[in-house]
Amino acid sequence: MSDTSKIEIRALRKSFGTNEVLKNINLDVAKGGVVALIGPSGSGKSTLLRCVNLLVAPDGGSVRVGETRFSFGEGARLPDVKTLARFRATTGMVFQHFNLFPHMTALQNVMEGPVTVRRMARADAEKLARAQLAKVGLAEKADQYPATLSGGQKQRVAIARALAMEPDVMLFDEATSALDPELVGEVLNVIQQLASEGMTMVIVTHEIAFAREVADRLIFMRDGIVVEEGPARQVIDNPKEAATRAFLSHFHRTGALAPANAAS
Amino acid sequence: MYQWDFGILWSYRWLFLNGLGVTVGFTVVIVVLGLVFGLLGAFGTLSRFKAVRLIALTFIEAFRCTPILVQLIWFYYALPILAGVEMTPITASALALSLYGGSFYSEIIRGGIISIDRGQSEAGAALGMTPGQAMRRIVLPQAIKRMIPALMNQSIIQFKNTSLVSVLAVPDLVYQSQVAAHDSYRPLETYTAVAVAYAAILIPLTILVRRGEKRLAVGE
Numbered sequence: 001m002s003d004t005s006k007i008e009i010r011a012l013r014k015s016f017g018t019n020e021v022l023k024n025i026n027l028d029v030a031k032g033g034v035v036a037l038i039g040p041s042g043s044g045k046s047t048l049l050r051c052v053n054l055l056v057a058p059d060g061g062s063v064r065v066g067e068t069r070f071s072f073g074e075g076a077r078l079p080d081v082k083t084l085a086r087f088r089a090t091t092g093m094v095f096q097h098f099n100l101f102p103h104m105t106a107l108q109n110v111m112e113g114p115v116t117v118r119r120m121a122r123a124d125a126e127k128l129a130r131a132q133l134a135k136v137g138l139a140e141k142a143d144q145y146p147a148t149l150s151g152g153q154k155q156r157v158a159i160a161r162a163l164a165m166e167p168d169v170m171l172f173d174e175a176t177s178a179l180d181p182e183l184v185g186e187v188l189n190v191i192q193q194l195a196s197e198g199m200t201m202v203i204v205t206h207e208i209a210f211a212r213e214v215a216d217r218l219i220f221m222r223d224g225i226v227v228e229e230g231p232a233r234q235v236i237d238n239p240k241e242a243a244t245r246a247f248l249s250h251f252h253r254t255g256a257l258a259p260a261n262a263a264s
Numbered sequence: 265m266y267q268w269d270f271g272i273l274w275s276y277r278w279l280f281l282n283g284l285g286v287t288v289g290f291t292v293v294i295v296v297l298g299l300v301f302g303l304l305g306a307f308g309t310l311s312r313f314k315a316v317r318l319i320a321l322t323f324i325e326a327f328r329c330t331p332i333l334v335q336l337i338w339f340y341y342a343l344p345i346l347a348g349v350e351m352t353p354i355t356a357s358a359l360a361l362s363l364y365g366g367s368f369y370s371e372i373i374r375g376g377i378i379s380i381d382r383g384q385s386e387a388g389a390a391l392g393m394t395p396g397q398a399m400r401r402i403v404l405p406q407a408i409k410r411m412i413p414a415l416m417n418q419s420i421i422q423f424k425n426t427s428l429v430s431v432l433a434v435p436d437l438v439y440q441s442q443v444a445a446h447d448s449y450r451p452l453e454t455y456t457a458v459a460v461a462y463a464a465i466l467i468p469l470t471i472l473v474r475r476g477e478k479r480l481a482v483g484e
Contacts, residue, residue: 090392117397
């Protein structure tokens with residue numbers, strides 16, 4: 001694709017044992033672009049997302065984020081832990097189950113990356129962390145521990161924690177799938193706000209209506225391959241492939257938002 | 265009917281105090297050393313390298329699955345011949361007890377570490393932490409909290425295990441009480457007093473541990 005692409009994935013392959021979960025995946029995300037990854041459970045979309053920041057090491061192909069490219073497969077050595085850590089510091093990730101650090105307050109959670117990884121002075125890190133918490137609407141929860149927060153609040157702290165690293169791209173791994181339905185909106189609002197600020201994002205989601213609203217491109221995956229790809233509205237409103245139509249019909253039948261059978 | 269006379273023990277008070285000092289000091293040494301061995305063993309069994317895992321596991325099982333009394337005697341009589349180094353009874357027994365304790369500690373520490381959800385170290389990694397940073401900042405602080413009651417229990421057992429060093433003539437509380445018993449011909453009083461001394465130290469400690477367990481359970 002063009003020179004402006006922020007994320008470029010080529011010929012990506014990954015197997016777990018004999019189970020090939022990613023088969024020759026190509027993906028480009030433009031700078032400031034928002035790509036939604038949808039597909040049934042086991043389609044490989046979460047694995048693909050985890051390959052972008054190399055939480056999962058691919059078996060073949062290449063991954064580039066910004067200026068940093070890694071190649072995998074025959075003859076390619078896996079990057080060492082320091083290189084990997086430096087690389088991941090430039091990509092933010094938000095997990096389905098929040099993975100907040102329970103032994104730290106919300107503020108400490110958000111400060112942890114800047115202090116430990118970026119070696120920022122505590123006072124500066126605290127200022128940055130408070131700003132990020134304010135941005136997700138949780139300034140007044142700074143001194144609370146995760147156990148006392150609701151699911152939606154936890155996920156917003158997790159987003160603030162990722163943003164405090166001032167990443168180039170943000171990766172969302174089913175960020176709303178573990179939330180009670182009434183708490184989904186507050187998290188989606190934050191993601192939408194990030195999109196409008198021009199953050200480059202890859203979003204694995206079951207929220208089809210949200211993907212249609214926020215993503216500019218949509219990728220439908222099944223069985224480890226990209227079945228259909230295109231502008232989000234076009235793919236959702238007029239899917240070309242039968243598999244995409246079949247998948248989306250689950251959502252259309254029960255209204256725009258994810259029904260119970262979409263839970264992963 | 266046996267005529268109890270605990271008053272006779274008073275004249276041996278310095279002997280007992282001396283022995284108690286050795287027992288307590290010895291416990292501190294073997295708990296600290298044992299924790300060091302335990303930490304090494306735990307990280308060894310969690311290593312990425314198979315050879316390291318194998319060595320760590322072999323050591324741990326060797327010390328967990330043989331009686332401590334046999335280890336004490338082996339370290340004093342057999343190891344010096346095999347390794348060609350002379351060891352004082354104190355060195356031999358400190359080493360044996362530390363390694364024995366360490367093998368149990370390492371299982372506790374390993375269990376604590378792997379009980380922490382993988383998502384925690386993943387979240388650390390996603391922030392750009394190295395595995396070492398994630399271990400120190402994220403996993404260990406949570407794991408230690410869970411380990412503390414079990415580590416305390418094991419340390420209490422270690423305190424009692426020091427009584428075995430008397431077989432190598434280390435002058436601990438039991439050894440000194442043997443001296444007193446032979447001297448006074450009052451073994452019943454002597455050993456009863458020794459048992460009470462151990463209990464008097466350990467009962468408050470076990471109460472502390474139980475309180476700690478409850479407090480930690482609330483924090484979870």
